[in-house]
Amino acid sequence: MSNQDPTSNATVTPLMEVKGLIREFQAGEQTIRVLHDINLTINQGEMVAIIGQSGSGKSTLMNILGCLDQATAGDYQIYGQSVSRLDADELAKLRREHFGFIFQRYHLLGDISARDNVSVPAVYAGMDGQARSDRAEKLLSDLGLADKVNNRPSQLSGGQQQRVSIARALMNGGDIILADEPTGALDSKSGEDVVQILKDLNAQGHTIIMVTHDPSLAAQAERVIEIKDGYIIADYKNEEYQQVEPQPAPIIDKHRKSAFSSFIDRLFEAFKMSLLAMRAHKMRTLLTMLGIIIGIASVVSVVGLGKGSQAQILSNISSLGTNTITVTDGYPYGDPRRQYNDDNLTPQDAQAVADQPYVVSVSPQLNSNMNVRYRNVQEAASISGVGKDYLDVSGETLAMGQGFEEQSILRRTQDIIIDANANKTFFPDNANPIGEVLLIGSVPGRVIGVLEPNDSGFRRGADSPTLYMPYTTMMSRLIGSAYIESFVALIDNNISSSAAESAISELMQSRHGTDDFRIRNSDSIRQTIESTTAAMTLLISSIAIISLIVGGIGVMNIMLVSVTERTNEIGVRMAVGARQSDIMQQFLIEAVLVCILGGLLGIGMAFAIGELINRIGGDSFQVIYSSTSIIAAFICSTLIGVVFGFLPARNAAKLDPVEALSRD
Ligand SMILES: Nc1ncnc2c1ncn2[C@@H]1O[C@H](COP(=O)(O)OP(=O)(O)OP(=O)(O)O)[C@@H](O)[C@H]1O
Ligand SMILES: [Mg+2]
Structure with missing residues (x-):
């Protein structure tokens, strides 16, 4: 170990102070001590060369000095601050604001241009974009790379790449430049150039620490520290070094942005x-x-x-009429009281519901299938007896003719409305079947209206011809019954359909004294x-x-x-x-x-x-x-x-x- 003390000059401030520093690596079971009790003081403005054989621990020491690595034991203070007490982000801040690294193999980012490579440290420091790229270009042109700013690393020679990395080291100021074998991958001429650049930077006030195994390069530094097997074996000043007046570190305008815009x-x-x-x-x-x-x-x-x-x-359902409640005769399916013949719903039930204030209209209904004949065409058809409000309730519309009136129901007229299927079946060549008479079984019926085609698929017998007649006519003249099968009530849109459903259910209960009916709500189908x-x-x-x-x-x-x-x-x-x-x-x-x-x-x-x-x-x-x-x-x-x-x-x-x- 050296006993020489180059720091006796009291006018210079110590920049880095290493005391009793030890670095060990764990290699499997073994602990290898790479640096033994290193004591070292480096002052601001010095140019130090660290030399030694391969494996002597130069890079290890350098990495610790550059805060890339931490010592196993001992103290390292920089700017009077103990590094061991700093966390990862504070170390990053030191590297960002005070250090500039130059590596043997340049370590440039391959995907981006020289300018962008140089700019990287300033991105993390929060420098404004324009100032950043201006400064990067200035640094590159100072190093003779003005015409290479847009080149990617692979488009540059080794010496040029190393100059780019020097520019990068200077980007945030680079008060302390740490160069690990900066000339190692270069030919001797380029190597000389790089050392000359480092000397110039030292003259401008940068502290330079350079690792090399080339004694002739080391000889150009102001101070030489020699390491062997993890010990400092020599530390001396180079008498021939052209001493320059140490200058304060250059202050660069970093164009700091606000924390937020820097984040962005x-x-x-x-x-x-x-x-x-x-x-x-x-x-x-x-x-x-x-x-x-x-x-x-x-x-x-x-x-x-x-x-x-x-x-x-849903659009099909709404073509059934919005917000309707259907009441059908007979106990619910599965009820033991259910019978085959469950006639128990009367037109009076329908009328009672129609009288409720929340009901807009009611159409009673009963259905049957019968043979219908027109001239020589005979076809099985569905026959529905309906009320005058059937069109409202069902949401169907007339293509021609008219619907049933109050009088049709009262007087049990033999008027019929036919759907599009029936129209097609019985009047294929007749554009206007209004007034024609069909025979339903043996009962004649006069066509007064034709419905628009309805493709909802929810109507019964969607493809078979369907005929509608007043339910009173159907009850008395066609099937001779006093009962209807069901009725559909159109509910006021402002009333909740479930409330209407339970009100109708209650009304029917009280009329029949039992729940011998089924009730269905179009809304529940929708749901x-x-x-x-x-x-x-x-x-x-x-x-x-x-x-x-x-x-x-x-x-x-x-x-x-x-x-x-x-x-x-x-x-x-x-x-x-x-x-x-x-x-x-x-x-x-x-x-x-x-x-x-x-x-x-x-x-x-x-x-x-x-x-x-x-x-x-x-x-x-x-x-x-x-x-x-x-x-x-x-x-x-x-x-x-x-x-x-x-x-x-x-x-x-x-x-x-x-x-x-x-x-x-
Ligand atoms: N992460 C690690 N784990 C284990 N041993 C390591 C580790 N890093 C370095 N070493 C050992 O520490 C010793 C010093 O390595 P270091 O890289 O500091 O040498 P160097 O002086 O820079 O050599 P060179 O001139 O070849 O770059 C070597 O023997 C190496 O094997
Ligand atoms: Mg090394």
Whole structure:
């Protein structure tokens, strides 16, 4: 160990002070001591060369001095501050604001230009974008690279790359430049140039610490520290060194931005890096996204299909008349009192319900099947006896002619209304069948109206011809019965249909003294259909969600690969002062970006599928996209990115800088 003390000059302030520093590595069971009791003081403005044989511990010492690594024991103070008490972010701050690293193998980021490489430390320091790129270009042109600012590292020679890395070291000021074998990969001429640049920087006030194993380069430094097997064996001043007056460290205008805009800036930077990474691995990115694409596309299109079919069914129901309550004769199915012949509903029951204030109109109904004949055409048809308000209640409309009047019911007229099927069956060539007479069984009926075609599919005998006549006519002249089979009540829209249902039920109970009737509410049909389609949607959505989770695991897998692949980049970013949160952010953003992009492609695919279905389905079926499901899909894919990106991102952020840097 050296007894020389180069710090006797009291006018210079100690910058770094190392006392009793020990560094041990754990190699399996063994503990290897690489640095033994290092004591060292380095002053501001010095140019120090550390020399020694390979494996003597130069890099290890350098990494500790640069706060990339921590000592096992002993004290290291910088600016009078003990480093062992600083946390990861405070160490990153020291590296960012005071250190500039130059590595033997340059460690530039391969995907970005020289200018952007130089700018990286300033991104983490929060320098304004324009000032950043101006300063980067200025530094590059000072180092003779004015015409190379847009070149990527692979488009530069070794010496040029090393100059880029010197510019990067200076970007945030670089009060202390730490260069580990900066000339190691260069030819002697370029090596000389680099040492000359370092000497010039020293003359400008930068403190330079340079590791080399070349004695002729070391001889150019002001002070030489020699290490052997982890001990300092010599520490002397170079008498020939052209002593320059130590100057205060250059103050650069860092154009600091507010914490928030600096955050946004770093976010944007991380975004840019993510896009570059994705572009570099297009196929891999696409495959990663596939799970997300399929999952999102299926969620969105399933919900769209569900909504579409629901809307179609509901529009069919509403063609039955909105808010109707149907009362049918006989005990409910399964009731032991139920009989085959359950005639117990009378027109008076229907009238009593019609008299209620919440009932708009009532149409009694009874049905039968009979042979109907017109000239030489004979066909089985459904015959329905209905009230004058049948059209209102059923929601059917007339294509021509007129409906029944009060008088038709009272006088039991033999007027009939025919549906479109009957019109087609009996009057295929007659454009206007009004006034024609049909024979229903043996009873003649005169056509007074023709209905519009109704494709609801909820009417009984949807395809067979149907004839309507006043229920009074049907009761007395056609089947000879005093009873009706059912009646449909149209309920005031302002009344809750369930309240109306229980009121009608109560009224009927009191009239009959028992519950010998069935009551059905169009709203409950609606609800049943809604809940059925909702259940279907839920079922298929949960399958889609499983596919999303599988997709998410794929994303996680690829992100872990990406972190491993870019360990060296992470080390470089940490060396230039990236916080753990910056690294975390970068990988999270990448994961989220992959998922969001996958989500958008999935939504696009769902629209394409929907378009196809709409083309095939024509007017009768339309896929209805719900904005909620699209927004939910979007949020879902973002969340998948966050959730499944978290682990890889945290792994990246927790990497040890030295270890990360040493990996390729
Ligand atoms: N992470 C580690 N785990 C175990 N041993 C290590 C580790 N890092 C370094 N060493 C050991 O510490 C010793 C010093 O390594 P260091 O990298 O500091 O040498 P060096 O002087 O920089 O050599 P070179 O001139 O070849 O770069 C070596 O024997 C090396 O094997
Ligand atoms: Mg080394």
